[in-house]
Amino acid sequence: MAAAKLTTLGIAVLELLHERPMHPYEMAQLMRERHVDNRVKVKAGSLYHTVERLLGNGFIEVVDTQRDGRRPERTVYGMTGAGRDAFVERSTHLLGDVAEEYPEFLSGLAVIHELGRERSLRELERRITQLRARVAADRTVTQRLHDDSTPEIYWLDWRFTAARRAFELEWAERLLDELKTEKLPFVCEHEPKLVTEKENDERKTS
Incomplete structure (x- = not known):
């Protein structure tokens, strides 16, 4: 190697x-x-x-x-x-070195318009709920590291991850607000009709 x-x-x-x-x-x-x-x-x-x-x-x-x-x-x-x-x-x-990284969230953001307003808002809210729980857990771990007097130089990687997750939560919450208030409007007037086969079957049987 x-x-x-x-x-x-x-x-x-x-x-x-x-x-x-x-x-x-x-x-x-x-x-x-x-x-x-x-x-x-x-x-x-x-x-x-x-x-x-x-x-x-x-x-x-x-x-x-x-x-x-x-x-x-x-x-x-x-x-x-x-x-x-x-x-x-x-x-x-x-x-x-600055390496090229490709977070999956970027691909999700790129297709928001195709998913449509209703589904996008629902999934963003779901993501924000998960992020809030993780940010709270990050704070608990960070507090324990401080309480244990672990030198911060040993957990810079954790500090970076916690800060990045907190930033993502703040950014996602702001995006959700912009979409809900239509400060950031969808271009099409009509909701894109993207449904999965499972959803289509459920509609037929309901």
């Missing part, structure tokens, strides 16, 4: 190994505690696969094996010099 192709999950693993050698189960636990799934899709299978890839490419190495009672033996991994170099190079690009 070339440094330029080091995945974000690979970065997360090497990030933990900067602290100390550890086995994948411990990595998974720490990732849950630190909300790494906020920025990386973490599944047990993908984590173990990533560890194997890092090992195969010489970015990590086996430094110990541990056995706790009757539990299966656990392999402890440490980061190599090559891994540290790859980590620094890839992380530098992740921080400094």
